[in-house]
Amino acid sequence: MKILVIEDEKDVANLIAEALQDSLSTVDIANDGKAAVYMFQTNTYDLVLLDYNLPIKNGEEVLSEIKKENKNIPVIAITVETSQETKNKMFEMGVDDYITKPFIFDDLISRVNAVSRRPKKIESKIYKIDDLCVDVEKHQVRRGKINIYLTFKELMLLEFFLKNEGRILSRTILMENVWDFNADPFSNTIESHILKLRKKINPNKDKRDLIHTIKGRGYKIDLNKW
Amino acid sequence: MKILVIEDEKDVANLIAEALQDSLSTVDIANDGKAAVYMFQTNTYDLVLLDYNLPIKNGEEVLSEIKKENKNIPVIAITVETSQETKNKMFEMGVDDYITKPFIFDDLISRVNAVSRRPKKIESKIYKIDDLCVDVEKHQVRRGKINIYLTFKELMLLEFFLKNEGRILSRTILMENVWDFNADPFSNTIESHILKLRKKINPNKDKRDLIHTIKGRGYKIDLNKW
């Protein structure tokens, strides 16, 4: 794990760096806000430790610039202030945790560990067409109130259709994009998968068809065929 | 964020729920103390809103039982009483904030925000799913009334699942996060550990399965597979 420590007092910075450095972490130090932003732009870090009371470019500015670069980067603020207002503002700006000076190194380390272990919250894209909802990330597919189980390949196929809603997709395009190889002209696997997919996303045959065949050209997903 | 509202007057409960519900919060309502405790035991909440004047099982009892389960859970009490004595007792028992009836919804919401923004104490987070309780710090795992002994690695694995409840975790992700190294493609250690974990957290095979395999993608912990 790579950590960026932004701290103007060099002694403190070195102590922190030493405390964090082990076989699993490497630490870079930035002594002022400007350097920090530059380093952040030119390197990839897993975590930022930010002294909120920096001299030239203050912590808030640095935070905002860092978050502009990568809004998912975990940040732990180091602060002397403890007012609720400051804290709220910090959290609003996306700080994950804070620690007040003076602090115990063990405490710092456990916070670093806690934050770095937090699962990154990737908001998954949810596709919707008619009353079909597809969350690829969670592997969840629902038609109306019915939960549907799709296999991996079926889901990949459906996702590709949904990504290209309304567009006609030829067998070649499907092969290249969902199967990652060039089509064997005698293979029937696409048709086979389309069949299963159609059955699954319309389990009781009481809903509108969504996957349409355009003879001689391919398939498309759409509310209406024409 | 998941909030448990404990309030016997259903109209009030619904109004509160509506006020709190947004893209970031989901709200469960318990209409009496008994239901509240049960819900708390079988779910994981980030915050509890507790009406202190409940009919059957009173607020104090409910609070004590909840805190027994998880002493770090933030609780905001709703009360009509304003006596200093009651307040003191409440705070002693670990209430984080209180609000007196009648209240303005904006006020409630800002208090909820304030409390929920407080950094969680790192110690003893208790994970719950179904009737499985896991206290990582204390190395305690229970399924219903049965105490379970897990080895360190098994516990790390389970913790990582619980941290990512509902999310599908690939072998690579598991390797990186639980084993701290890149996967040997021929290694079978994950499957091996999953097997043991499954057996241990369902010792009599009479409970709901919690660890689900999503073929081709990985595993997840969740109440339901789909």
Add this chain to the structure above:
DNA sequence: AATTTATCTTATGTTTATCTTAAATTCACA
């Protein structure tokens, strides 16, 4: 050093996704 225990490896069995085959059906056009 001996013993226990956790973790990893190996080997084998089982399940299931995916692909293939082949026959039935549909469709566009004569």
Add this chain to the structure above:
DNA sequence: TGTGAATTTAAGATAAACATAAGATAAATT
């Protein structure tokens, strides 16, 4: 309406993914 090409359908084969058990190694404990 008949014809061939395109598509649909079903069922079976194959290969990949996973589950399981038992044994080997490494680590910890005594």
